Amino acid sequence: MSAAELGSSGIPADAPRGYYGPDGQPQFFVDPAMDRFSAVLVKLVQEVWVLTERVDAIERVAAAKGSVTAAEVAALLADPAVSAAREAALAQFIGRTLGPLREPA
Amino acid sequence: MVVELKHAMKPELGAEDAARQRFVSGLRGFVLSDLAGDLRRVYDERVAPRFESTHGRAPADGDEVHQAMRVDPTFKAYSSLRVTAQKMVWDSVAPVVERHRGLLEAAAVAGDAKVKLDPAVQVPRSVSAVDVHLMPGSYSGKGAPEDMAPGAVYDQGFAVFSMGLMGDEFNDIGRSMARYISRKFPDFKPQRILDLGCTIGHNTLPWKEAYPDAEVVGADVVAGCLRYGSARAVSRGVDVEFRQMNAESIDLPDASVDVVFTSMFLHELSLKSIGRVFAEIRRVLRPGGLMLHMELPPNTQMGAFEGFYLDWDCYYNAEPFYKAFRDQEPRDLCRKAGFRDDHYLQFVVPSVWNHGEAAVETAIAAEGHEVNKATTGRLSHGGIEWFGFGAWREAQS
Ligand SMILES: C[S@@+](CC[C@H](N)C(=O)[O-])C[C@H]1O[C@@H](n2cnc3c(N)ncnc32)[C@H](O)[C@@H]1O
Numbered sequence: 001m002s003a004a005e006l007g008s009s010g011i012p013a014d015a016p017r018g019y020y021g022p023d024g025q026p027q028f029f030v031d032p033a034m035d036r037f038s039a040v041l042v043k044l045v046q047e048v049w050v051l052t053e054r055v056d057a058i059e060r061v062a063a064a065k066g067s068v069t070a071a072e073v074a075a076l077l078a079d080p081a082v083s084a085a086r087e088a089a090l091a092q093f094i095g096r097t098l099g100p101l102r103e104p105a
Numbered sequence: 106m107v108v109e110l111k112h113a114m115k116p117e118l119g120a121e122d123a124a125r126q127r128f129v130s131g132l133r134g135f136v137l138s139d140l141a142g143d144l145r146r147v148y149d150e151r152v153a154p155r156f157e158s159t160h161g162r163a164p165a166d167g168d169e170v171h172q173a174m175r176v177d178p179t180f181k182a183y184s185s186l187r188v189t190a191q192k193m194v195w196d197s198v199a200p201v202v203e204r205h206r207g208l209l210e211a212a213a214v215a216g217d218a219k220v221k222l223d224p225a226v227q228v229p230r231s232v233s234a235v236d237v238h239l240m241p242g243s244y245s246g247k248g249a250p251e252d253m254a255p256g257a258v259y260d261q262g263f264a265v266f267s268m269g270l271m272g273d274e275f276n277d278i279g280r281s282m283a284r285y286i287s288r289k290f291p292d293f294k295p296q297r298i299l300d301l302g303c304t305i306g307h308n309t310l311p312w313k314e315a316y317p318d319a320e321v322v323g324a325d326v327v328a329g330c331l332r333y334g335s336a337r338a339v340s341r342g343v344d345v346e347f348r349q350m351n352a353e354s355i356d357l358p359d360a361s362v363d364v365v366f367t368s369m370f371l372h373e374l375s376l377k378s379i380g381r382v383f384a385e386i387r388r389v390l391r392p393g394g395l396m397l398h399m400e401l402p403p404n405t406q407m408g409a410f411e412g413f414y415l416d417w418d419c420y421y422n423a424e425p426f427y428k429a430f431r432d433q434e435p436r437d438l439c440r441k442a443g444f445r446d447d448h449y450l451q452f453v454v455p456s457v458w459n460h461g462e463a464a465v466e467t468a469i470a471a472e473g474h475e476v477n478k479a480t481t482g483r484l485s486h487g488g489i490e491w492f493g494f495g496a497w498r499e500a501q502s
Contacts, residue, residue, distance in 0.1 A: 010235045010423030019175075019420055026188055026421040028181040039189045046128045046193065053124035077123055087106055090131040098135060101182040103143035 045097050052093065053086060106130060108264040111274055113212045113340035114257060114333070116205045126197045126265045132190045134268055140183040141414075147179045148410055167404060167412035167428075171420075174413065188421055191239045198261035199241070202254050209253040209333065216336030221348045222251070222328050223356065229378075231426070232326060237373060239423050244304060244327045256305045256333025263307070270459060270489060274341075277458040278368045278399050279308030281491050283315035284465045285454040286364075286397065295319050295363030299389070301352040301382070302370035306334035308399075310343045312366065319363070324350040353381040355389050362389045368399040372430045379430070383442035390498040396444070397495040398435075401427070402453075402476040405434045415482065435494040444496035453481055456489040 011020065021032030029035055057073040060082070065072070076082045107126045109115065118126070148170070156164050156173045164170045174180040202209075228245045237243045240262070246255035263275045271277045279300075286293070296319055300309040303323030313321040323345055325331055331347040338345045350356045352370075365386045371379055386396050404412040412431070419427035436449050453476060455464040481490045 009230075010237075010425055012419050012425045012428060015420055026184065028175075028185045035185060038185045039192070042132070042186060042189045043193070046125060046132075049128040050121050050124040053127075054120060057120060073120055077118065077120065083106075086127065087131075090127060091134075094131050094135045098132075098186070101186065102139060103147055103179045 042098075045094075048097070049090065049093060052089075056086065056089075106269045108267065108269055108273055108275070110260065110264060111341070112337050114205070114209055114260070114336060116201050116208070116257075116261065118201065122197070122201050129190060129193045129197050130265050130268050132186070132193070133266065136183060136186045136190055137268075140179070140186065143179050144174075144183050144414070145410070147177055148174065152177055153410075164409045166409050167416050170409050170413035171416070184417070184421060187417075188239070191422060194262050194266045195240050195258060197265055198258055201261060202257040205257065206254065209257055209336070212336035212340060213253060213332050215339045216332060216334075219339060219344075219346055220331050220335045221346070222331070223349045226326055226349050226351055228326050229351070231373065231375065231378070235425060236423050238418070244325075244330055246329060248329075250328045251332060252329045253333040253336070254329070255327070256330040259330065260305055260307075260333065260337070270456075272458040274310075275307040276311045277456050277489075278491055279311035279366075280314075281454045281457045281465065282308075282366070282368070282397065282399050282493055283311045284457055284462060285452060285469065285493065286395070287315050288466055289452075289469050293363075293395070295395070297362050298322070298364040298366065299324060299355070299357070299362045301325075301350075301355075301365060301367045301386075302373070303334065303347070304330050306338055306345060306347065308366075308368045309334070309345055310338060310341065312364070313343050313345050321345045323347045324352065324355070326351055353378060353385060355385045357389050359388050360391045363391055363394045364397060365390060365394070366397050366399075369401075371398055371400055372424065372427045374430070375426055376429055376433070379438065380441065383438065387442055387444065387498065392498055392500045394498045395450075395495060396439070396498070397450075397493060399491055399493050400435075401431055401482045402492040403433060403435055404428075404431050406476045439494070439496040445499055448497040448499060449494070450496060451492075451494040453490045453492055456491060459489045 019026065021027035021035065023032065025035065027035055029038070057076050058068050060076060061068045061072040107130050152173050153163060156169070164173060232243055233245050235243060240258065242255060244255055244259065246252050248254060267275055272280065295316055298312045298316065298319050298321045300312065300323045303309045303325050306323045309321060309323035313319070323331070323334060326349065328349055331349055335347045348356070374382065390396060401415055416428045416431060418424045435451065436446065439449055440446060455468055457465060476492060482492050
C-alpha cells in the first residue's frame, strides 16, 4: 500500500485535512518535509546508539581478556548486569541527544 | 526494556537487533513519560490560558484542545517522535521475523491441530486496507492468508512496544480482567468463554488460567494470527482453541457461551459493525451470561485534555474508528443491543502486573468505578489501570 493510500484509509472521515501533508502522512511542522527530516534524525540517533552498544561490548570483552570474539560479544546479551547497565546508559543517552525537544524546565 | 518471549517462537536476536529494539523501547519511554508530561504542563501553563483569554471559557472537548495544541512546539515534538517511534517498533522486528520463518512453521506443526480455519471468512477492509497502528500490512500482512509472519511481528513488536509494562507475556489485560470477574463474582462459573478479535491470544490464555474447567475459544478473522496464537498456546501448555470467525456472524449456536470477552477490539470497528457484533454476542450468550469489553475509557467520562490525549491515536496512529467509539457512552451501546440498564457493568481495575493481584481485591472492596483521568487505559511509568464495561444477559429471554 502506498503512503497516500495508507493516509486516506487510515484517517478518520471527519479529520481536518490540515492535519496531514500532501502525502497523506501526519503533518506537525510548517513544512511537511520537516516531518520527514525529524524521522531521519531519530533514526540516526538510533544508529548511534547501536554503535554505542557495540563499542561497549568490545570494550567489556577486551577489558576482561585483552581480545574480542563475536561469540563473546553475543554472550553479553545474556548477562543481566550488562543489560541493566545498558538500560541506564540508554536513558541518559536519550536525555542527552533528544533533550532539546523537551519543554525547558 | 524489551521483553523476552517465553515460547518456542522466541527469536535469536543479533547484537544490532537487540540494540535497535532497546533504543526504540527507550525512545517510547521518553515520549510517553517525559514528553507526555511536558505536554500536560504546556497545556496548563500556556495553551489553556491562551484559549481562555481568546474565548472567555475553557476548551469544551478534545477537539478544541487538539486544535489549540497543534501550534505548540511541544505538541509537534511529542507527535512527530511518537509517530516515528511507532514505525520504528515494526522496523526493529520485521527483519528478525523474516529470518525466523522456518522456526514459525516448525512451531505450527503442533499448533495447527488446535486451529479451525474457515476459508469462507473474508478479512474486512477495516483490517486489510488500513495499516492499523502503523503496522505495515496490518494483522493480515501482505503474503498468503495463512502466513504467520504478521502474528510474529505483532508479538515481537509488543515486546518492544509495551516497555515491560504489560506483563512478561503481554497478558496483563486478560489477567487483570479475569481476576476482577472471578473475585467480584465468585459464584459465576463459566463453562465456555469466547474471546472475539483475539489476534494471537495474548489476553485469551489468562481466561483458561482463571477458569481451568472452562472451554476457552479465541476467534479472529485473520488465519495467520490464529495459527501463530495456537502455536504459542501449545508451546505454553495452555489448552485453548482458536477459530477463524467474523465477530459479526459468530459461528456458534444461540445461547451457548457464558462469557464473551473482547480486549482493545471495539475501537477498531465502525459503529455499524459494533452494532452487529453486539447483536451476535447477545444471541450466543446463555441466560445469565456476561458480555465483557476491555477498552479505552470513554470521552463522556473524562476531561477535555485526557480525551484529546487518548484520541491522538485516531488522527496519527491509523486508528480511524477510535474517536467515534470513544465518543459513545458504553451503557448506551449495551442498551441499543437490548441489554437491560440494570444489568450494565462498568469498572476500572488496577493492572495486576504493575500493582499486584491484591490490588484487584482492594479495588473490588472500594467499588472504585471512576475513570482515573491520568492513568486509565494509558501506558506510562506512573501506574496503569484498565477500563472494563459490559452487561449480563437477563436470566430468561
Ligand atoms: C487490537 S486487535 C485485538 C487485540 C487482542 N484482543 C489482544 O488483547 O491482544 C484487533 C483484532 O481484531 C480483529 N478483527 C477485526 N475485525 C474483526 C471482525 N469483524 N471479527 C473478528 N475479528 C476482527 C483483527 O484481525 C485484530 O486481530
